[in-house]
Amino acid sequence: MVTAFVMINVGVGWLRKVYTRTDYKEKLMKVTGVKGVYLIFGRYDLMVHLEAETLDEIPRIVDDEIRNIPGIMRTETFMAF
Amino acid sequence: MVTAFVMINVGVGWLRKVYTRTDYKEKLMKVTGVKGVYLIFGRYDLMVHLEAETLDEIPRIVDDEIRNIPGIMRTETFMAF
Amino acid sequence: MVTAFVMINVGVGWLRKVYTRTDYKEKLMKVTGVKGVYLIFGRYDLMVHLEAETLDEIPRIVDDEIRNIPGIMRTETFMAF
Amino acid sequence: MVTAFVMINVGVGWLRKVYTRTDYKEKLMKVTGVKGVYLIFGRYDLMVHLEAETLDEIPRIVDDEIRNIPGIMRTETFMAF
Amino acid sequence: MVTAFVMINVGVGWLRKVYTRTDYKEKLMKVTGVKGVYLIFGRYDLMVHLEAETLDEIPRIVDDEIRNIPGIMRTETFMAF
Amino acid sequence: MVTAFVMINVGVGWLRKVYTRTDYKEKLMKVTGVKGVYLIFGRYDLMVHLEAETLDEIPRIVDDEIRNIPGIMRTETFMAF
Amino acid sequence: MVTAFVMINVGVGWLRKVYTRTDYKEKLMKVTGVKGVYLIFGRYDLMVHLEAETLDEIPRIVDDEIRNIPGIMRTETFMAF
Amino acid sequence: MVTAFVMINVGVGWLRKVYTRTDYKEKLMKVTGVKGVYLIFGRYDLMVHLEAETLDEIPRIVDDEIRNIPGIMRTETFMAF
Numbered sequence A, B, C, D, E, F, G, H: 001m002v003t004a005f006v007m008i009n010v011g012v013g014w015l016r017k018v019y020t021r022t023d024y025k026e027k028l029m030k031v032t033g034v035k036g037v038y039l040i041f042g043r044y045d046l047m048v049h050l051e052a053e054t055l056d057e058i059p060r061i062v063d064d065e066i067r068n069i070p071g072i073m074r075t076e077t078f079m080a081f
Helices: A019-028 A059-064 B020-028 B057-064 C022-028 C057-066 D023-030 D057-066 E019-027 E058-067 F021-029 F057-066 G020-030 G057-066 H022-027 H057-066
Strands: A002-010 A034-039 A046-052 A072-080 B001-012 B034-039 B048-053 B074-079 C002-010 C034-039 C046-052 C072-080 D002-010 D033-037 D046-052 D071-081 E002-010 E034-039 E045-050 E072-080 F002-010 F032-041 F045-051 F071-081 G002-010 G034-039 G044-051 G072-080 H002-010 H035-038 H046-052 H072-080
Touching: A002 A059, A019 A046, A034 C002, A034 E045, A046 A059, A059 A072, A059 F021, A072 G072, B001 B020, B001 B057, B001 C046, B001 H002, B020 B034, B020 D057, B034 E002, B034 G072, B048 B057, B048 H057, B057 B074, B074 C072, C002 C022, C002 C057, C002 F032, C022 C034, C022 C046, C022 G057, C046 C057, C057 C072, C057 E019, C057 F071, D002 D023, D023 D033, D023 D046, D046 D057, D046 G057, D071 E072, E002 E019, E019 E034, E019 E045, E019 G072, E045 E058, E058 E072, E058 H022, F002 F021, F002 F057, F021 F032, F021 F045, F057 F071, F071 H072, G002 G020, G002 G057, G020 G034, G020 G044, G020 H057, G044 G057, G057 G072, H002 H022, H002 H057, H022 H035, H057 H072
Parallel strands: none
Antiparallel strands: A002 A046, A002 A072, A034 A046, B001 B048, B001 B074, B034 B048, C002 C046, C002 C072, C034 C046, D002 D046, D002 D071, D033 D046, E002 E045, E002 E072, E034 E045, F002 F045, F002 F071, F032 F045, G002 G044, G002 G072, G034 G044, H002 H046, H002 H072, H035 H046
């Protein structure tokens, strides 16, 4: 089992905001392998706790599922052990 | 009483600028619980000093009032004690 | 219930290393309110998932229990919602 | 005499690029009080060396002249002594 | 009147800790021109709100008074307007 | 022979995404002097290993070839020795 | 095969310097799985290109071999694909 | 002619401070190729403007002359064009 934490920044402001942070939390809870989603205060807006069977699934989930959600601006993934 | 400092970056450049930094200062002064707004030099463009009755009001104010202002690109909130 | 994630950097190198990252993991698991400790790859070395009854317990745990462990060099705490 | 260094990031990519970095260099050389403009490698794309008679002129020049140039995405100003 | 915010990181861990964050708060309150000191959560450990008559007093206070306190590891000063 | 590593962040989210990270990898492999392209996890999305005959070719390749690819948002170049 | 890049900062200054950057380069070339070591300019001092048979070898090499070298102050590991 | 800017952080606090920032300014002015030294406010403490005949002299000056000064904790070099 492989664990990763994906730190996310989302677009804010009238021009770039797509969803509220609570909406992102709901959408991210449906992503494959997601164990928890937290709205956080600090450098990042949201943190996703992700688990997968193999290492190669992590970039696939991050790229195809998380980074495809409208309004997500930046992701930073930490592999965890 | 709960205190937080919200560090803000705003869009700049002809294509992404919505207001001047002085305009943001005025708009941010009207947000619930705001005790002070500073135009700063460094990693951030503006700093908001915020006070609320309970911890849960802080994410509500940051998300619903501050991050909704057009042209605000990024917020980073520091809880203070 | 109040949740926080504490990102930690520990001293490395012969001169400044006190424990291995696996040792820190064990020590941090014994801190009050700790739900999980992860060795991570990225800007930080370790991540602690913390829960407390009230907001004021968080700085007390971070300062008196976590930041007192020899070899911990820096902590960055994210409040979570 | 007050000195400041303004570190600048400009938009890149077909969708967000307005000028080349060489064009920005030329435009920035015409800003009030500019003593030098450097295209740099690292966290920032450009560095502007600025001098003004009083401290209050610095935010005015940064906001009204530098941050108004199309395609400038972010500025970070260091006061120098 | 010139305003600055000084963001501070202090040494942590048994080997490098000199005072508790509460002790630093007390010591920093006695520094010339200090209007407020906050223990914060995020990239920095403490924030100092500073006011001085002239710009030149700010580097003098930061260097001679704040950066001389044992255990202070790093300061990052934001001029405010 | 001059070596540089170019760290890249690309636009994500439905509104700003131009290509997948795998597509960027293919496009970047065709840039002058590119020895390797890696999809990475951390602060950056992609890393390009670049070699050139002279120092002056590096900013030319970075600006004219890499930063012109649609969807590239930010580059940070490290000269290597 | 699993690839990672380990970004390293080393101690500098008379009091904390253990080896020169050229010495670190030599020492790091002997670490298990190292394919290349670069002295770099920017946020980090050195970059190590690492390959291993399985994901679990990466934290073992980083912690037991790289972070044990005297004078290494900080490592930041990027998994690569 | 090759130009570089070296951003420097120096040790602070009673236990790690070697010289005052003004002393560092004097010492750095004597380094080969130095055109200017600035005490700055922001992420870094000092900025050095450096010129050399060839690219290879830059890492030599940074490593052998600048990083050898007692109390210098960290350098970040930006090549300039």
